[in-house]
Amino acid sequence: MIANRTAAVLGLAAALLAAPASRAAMVAAQAPSSTGGKPAQTAVPPTPAGRAETGALVFKKVGCWQCHANEAQGGSAGPRIGPNPIPFARFTQYVRNPAGDMPPYTGKVLSNQDLADIYAFLQARPRPPAVGTIPQLAP
Ligand code: HEC
DSSP, X not given: OHHHHHHHHHHHHHHHHHHHHHHHHHHHHHHHHHTTTSOGGXXXXXXXXXXXXXXXHHHHHTTHHHHHOTTSOOOSSSOOXXXXXXXXXXXXXXXXXXXXXXXXXXXXXXXXXXXXHHXXXXXXXXXOOXXXXXXXXXX
């Protein structure tokens, strides 16, 4: 009787120890179906066509520059957001529902086309020069 219970407990322990491995295998097996069997990249919407010049005006009008500075290079009130902005889907999501100190911009103040134009403006910001090309910083 005692021997049987010990065997049962050992069997249970073995099953519990094996559980993480089998769960990982299950998750791995299920992963492709969550995106319908297609690679995750196909779910990302394409970046809409934006007009950088219009974006520059909207960037001024709605006050992005007040925290992110005129060239989106960032300052004491907000981080740099150009010339390599985060992917468009995340950009839109963030501007509509920011997580930190940034105020939210709803569709009333900023249309999706405005967002696309600002995004084009951010992408068009000049890249900072390489450190080696700045005489004062050259080795
Ligand atoms: C009142 C200041 C303020 C204004 C105005 C503002 N931002 Fe921000 N923004 C921030 C701060 C601070 C952060 C850093 C994260 C946080 O605290 O939300 C941020 C973060 C972001 C990020 C995320 C950057 C990253 O790398 O994750 C994006 C994108 C962004 N801002 C875009 C914009 C755009 C576009 C506008 C104008 C429509 C704007 N912000 C207006 C303060 C501001």
